[in-house]
Amino acid sequence: xxxxxxxxxxxxxxxxxxxxxxxxxxxxxxxxxxxxxxxxxxxxxxxxxxxxxxxxxxxxxxxxxxxxxxxxxxxxxxxxxxxxxxxxxxxxxx
Numbered sequence: 001x002x003x004x005x006x007x008x009x010x011x012x013x014x015x016x017x018x019x020x021x022x023x024x025x026x027x028x029x030x031x032x033x034x035x036x037x038x039x040x041x042x043x044x045x046x047x048x049x050x051x052x053x054x055x056x057x058x059x060x061x062x063x064x065x066x067x068x069x070x071x072x073x074x075x076x077x078x079x080x081x082x083x084x085x086x087x088x089x090x091x092x093x094x
Contacts, residue, residue: 017066021059028055 031039036048043051051082 001076014066014069017062017069021062021066024059028052028059031055056059 015094031043031048031051034042034048039048039051040046043052043054083093
């Protein structure tokens with residue numbers, strides 16, 4: 001059961017990260033269209049490039065985090081592994 005919870009939390013985390021990335025990409029596009037003065041006022045920075053750099057850094061950080069939550073197993077391999085663990089422990093899988 002705890003394995004299922006862990007898997008669900010990873011999936012939720014991936015979903016959250018993907019949503020945050022989409023939001024940041026949209027925000028970055030909007031910032032690039034704004035004037036320097038508008039960006040400075042909204043983001044409280046001295047230069048537009050500072051706001052762009054901050055957003056790009058956040059995007060890089062989230063992309064790295066998303067990469068870390070990616071599995072190297074296919075669904076079939078993962079199921080085979082679960083079955084093997086249950087068999088070793090003498091548990092019924094279903």
